[in-house]
Amino acid sequence: MIQGHKSYISTRLSILADRLIGPGNYAAIVEENLDSLIRRVTDGTTADDFDPGRVQSNLISQALRDFNMLFRPFNGNEKAFLNFAVHWYELSNLKALIRGKFTGSSDADIKKELIDLESFNQLPLDTLLEADDPNEMMRLLEQTPYSSIVRQAREIYHAEGQNLFALDATIDREFFTGLSQRVRFLDNEDRQQLGALFGTLMDRFNILWLIRYRFSYGLSPAKSFFLLSTTGRKLHTDNLMRLAKLESIDDLINQLPSPLDELLANQQSLIQIENIMERYVNESASNALKYSPSVITRLFAYILLRESEVQLLHAVIKGKSLNFDEQLILEATGGNVH
Amino acid sequence: MIDLSVRMQHLTLSMIKEDAAAAAIELAKLEAVHLIESEHFNDLLDEKPGHAFQQRFQSLNRRFQKISQYLPDNWQAEAKLKEQLSLKTVEEADHECRKIWSTLSLLEEEIRAAKEKINIKRQLAGSLSRFENLDIDLGKLSRSNQFIKVFNGTIPSIELNQIKRALSLAESAIDVFYQSDNHDYITVITDIDQQNDILEILKSASLPTACPAKATWSELKAGYLMDNNRRLTQPCRQT
Numbered sequence: 001m002i003q004g005h006k007s008y009i010s011t012r013l014s015i016l017a018d019r020l021i022g023p024g025n026y027a028a029i030v031e032e033n034l035d036s037l038i039r040r041v042t043d044g045t046t047a048d049d050f051d052p053g054r055v056q057s058n059l060i061s062q063a064l065r066d067f068n069m070l071f072r073p074f075n076g077n078e079k080a081f082l083n084f085a086v087h088w089y090e091l092s093n094l095k096a097l098i099r100g101k102f103t104g105s106s107d108a109d110i111k112k113e114l115i116d117l118e119s120f121n122q123l124p125l126d127t128l129l130e131a132d133d134p135n136e137m138m139r140l141l142e143q144t145p146y147s148s149i150v151r152q153a154r155e156i157y158h159a160e161g162q163n164l165f166a167l168d169a170t171i172d173r174e175f176f177t178g179l180s181q182r183v184r185f186l187d188n189e190d191r192q193q194l195g196a197l198f199g200t201l202m203d204r205f206n207i208l209w210l211i212r213y214r215f216s217y218g219l220s221p222a223k224s225f226f227l228l229s230t231t232g233r234k235l236h237t238d239n240l241m242r243l244a245k246l247e248s249i250d251d252l253i254n255q256l257p258s259p260l261d262e263l264l265a266n267q268q269s270l271i272q273i274e275n276i277m278e279r280y281v282n283e284s285a286s287n288a289l290k291y292s293p294s295v296i297t298r299l300f301a302y303i304l305l306r307e308s309e310v311q312l313l314h315a316v317i318k319g320k321s322l323n324f325d326e327q328l329i330l331e332a333t334g335g336n337v338h
Numbered sequence: 339m340i341d342l343s344v345r346m347q348h349l350t351l352s353m354i355k356e357d358a359a360a361a362a363i364e365l366a367k368l369e370a371v372h373l374i375e376s377e378h379f380n381d382l383l384d385e386k387p388g389h390a391f392q393q394r395f396q397s398l399n400r401r402f403q404k405i406s407q408y409l410p411d412n413w414q415a416e417a418k419l420k421e422q423l424s425l426k427t428v429e430e431a432d433h434e435c436r437k438i439w440s441t442l443s444l445l446e447e448e449i450r451a452a453k454e455k456i457n458i459k460r461q462l463a464g465s466l467s468r469f470e471n472l473d474i475d476l477g478k479l480s481r482s483n484q485f486i487k488v489f490n491g492t493i494p495s496i497e498l499n500q501i502k503r504a505l506s507l508a509e510s511a512i513d514v515f516y517q518s519d520n521h522d523y524i525t526v527i528t529d530i531d532q533q534n535d536i537l538e539i540l541k542s543a544s545l546p547t548a549c550p551a552k553a554t555w556s557e558l559k560a561g562y563l564m565d566n567n568r569r570l571t572q573p574c575r576q577t
Contacts, residue, residue: 130400132439135447155541170542220535226504226542241503 005073006295012070013298017289020302021309023279029312030330034320041313055317057115059310060089064120066306070299077185078296084182085303086120091171093123094146099164101134102157122146148174165217169209169227176202176229186296193294197301199233200284203260204277206235210243211252211270221245234260275334282308346372394428401435408442461492461521487533489526489540497543498522504539508532 021029029037041058064086071082093114100110107129114125122145131137134157142150149171156167183191183198206228213224221244228244231237234257246252253264263280267273281304288301312333319329353361365371406413493501498514501524505512510528517523528536 132401132436133443136443139446139450152542166538166542220508220532222504222508222510223535223539223542225507226500226539237503241507244507 009070009073009295009299013289013295013302016066016070017302017305020305021312022286023282026312026333027330030316030326030333034317037313037317037320041317056310056314059313060115061118063306063310064089064118067303068119070302074296077182078190081179081182081186081296082299082303083120084179085300086117087122088175088307089115090117090121090123091175093117093125094149094171095168097123097125097128097137098153098167101131101137102164146171166227169213172205172209173227173229176205180230190294190296193288193292193297194300196233197284197288197292197297197304199231201281201304202230202232203235204232204281205229206232206240207256207260207264207277208270208274210240211249211273214244214246214252215249216270271332278308278334391425391428394425394432398428398432398435401432401439404439405435405442461518483530485530487528487530487536489528489537490524491540492518492521492523493540493543495520495522498524501539501543505536508536508539510536 032040041055041062067082067086071079074082096110096113099105100113110129124140124144128137128140131140138150138153138157141147141153149167152170153167156164180198180202183194186194209228210224213219213227214221219227225241225244228240231240235243239257243252243255246255249268253261253267255261256264260280263276264273267276285301285304289298289305292298292301315333316329319332351361362373365373495517502512505526505528508528510526510532512527513525514522515525526536526540
């Protein structure tokens with residue numbers, strides 16, 4: 001990437017970073033009235049005309065437009081990494097399609113869950129929606145970049161009980177393995193800087209997945225470990241294998257390396273653990289966005305923070321539309337985590 | 339005399355039919371509006387009359403396009419439209435096309451599964467050719483046993499390390515007996531009580547199949563050729 005482009009991206013990033021909602025402002029966002037929040041995400045629509053079901057889609061579309069602008073000067077391995085990272089959003093389309101077709105939902109219902117990824121879209125959504133049966137949809141999926149998950153999708157479809165959770169796990173695992181492979185193709189300095197942030201992100205997901213697989217779904221240590229993705233910054237293969245064998249959440253948290261053990265000490269609720277780990281990743285991303293000399297690392301940090309903001313605004317608007325208590329919304333969004 | 343050059347602004351007001359009379363009276367009171375009832379617009383807003391037809395016709399067209407790939411090149415429609423097509427006729431045709439497509443899709447799925455099986459067997463036969471001179475009963479490995487279960491198959495090489503570690507947590511043994519470009523040929527030995535768990539892991543790692551329960555290499559090869567010939571002599575588009 002040439003120097004002029006680096007300066008352009010850095011300036012753009014600084015402007016966009018200033019607009020992000022910092023953790024200190026979560027409470028203020030929760031206290032804001034619904035009308036003003038909706039105006040914030042739709043450029044002027046009022047609460048009366050607004051469809052709460054489209055909140056997430058609107059927020060993601062806005063984020064994707066910004067990403068598209070930021071990615072433009074990149075090419076080669078850097079562009080491949082960034083484009084792949086944004087396909088995280090497409091996984092939710094993929095899961096919604098598979099889940100919808102397997103459970104016989106109407107095309108209209110499935111369509112409501114799909115997000116328009118505009119230029120980042122790799123799935124032929126209309127063609128897949130028009131498939132008359134799951135077998136046809138899987139044959140069509142084989143012609144997309146997601147062909148590698150089709151074998152397992154078929155097995156799950158033909159198996160009794162249709163364990164869709166296993167398919168979701170495989171889709172996530174393939175995504176992070178693919179992303180990790182793309183980090184390896186970056187320049188040395190970018191790889192080191194980005195590797196640290198990516199590792200922190202993987203620590204977050206691996207802890208949450210491990211707790212979910214072992215204690216929510218009751219999977220064996222072997223299966224739980226196998227479903228985990230690429231290793232993280234603090235949690236390496238040996239840690240993860242050891243943790244997979246433990247029999248309670250308490251034991252697992254006690255055996256975590258520092259500072260994760262202190263961060264999660266005495267936590268039992270998965271939502272709280274999720275919020276704490278999200279805050280942990282966001283702090284790391286904020287630091288990278290401010291101080292990293294690697295532009296691609298700063299950009300990845302911005303993607304993570306923007307994704308977190310999308311989830312926050314979506315949760316707050318949804319909670320307020322349903323007249324939930326503000327304290328409850330604050331807890332659910334992690335606003336009470338310090 | 340009214341000046342013919344008076345310029346009028348035409349407005350169209352749409353409302354629910356039942357409210358039209360009351361609204362007309364209110365507007366007439368203004369003495370500024372000249373109401374004209376136009377037959378052309380009558381009932382326009384009752385529903386979108388073309389919408390259901392359009393949707394159904396598009397659905398029929400999509401299904402017909404899918405079916406038409408299976409029709410011979412020289413196929414021509416016998417019937418030509420001589421009268422207006424009703425919604426009911428389009429619905430019936432769409433329903434019929436859906437049934438035909440459902441049958442075709444099932445057959446297509448069978449063909450796909452058969453081709454996949456042929457490829458797996460071809461891959462296995464290729465890799466086992468180096469053991470051709472050993473007259474080992476391969477089927478014995480896959481048969482049920484009182485205490486242990488043995489799985490044989492191929493996995494993508496990229497999955498090997500993760501599988502090895504996961505299997506070590508289940509105290510199961512794994513041996514790679516052959517390596518090709520992107521795949522490893524493995525034998526996994528596990529406690530019979532853990533076989534379902536291990537099988538799930540292996541399936542997650544895209545283990546395509548256990549070694550077929552044919553007795554010896556020569557039988558395996560003969561079976562492979564027989565299956566292959568049978569499949570290949572079947573027309574793929576026999577619908």
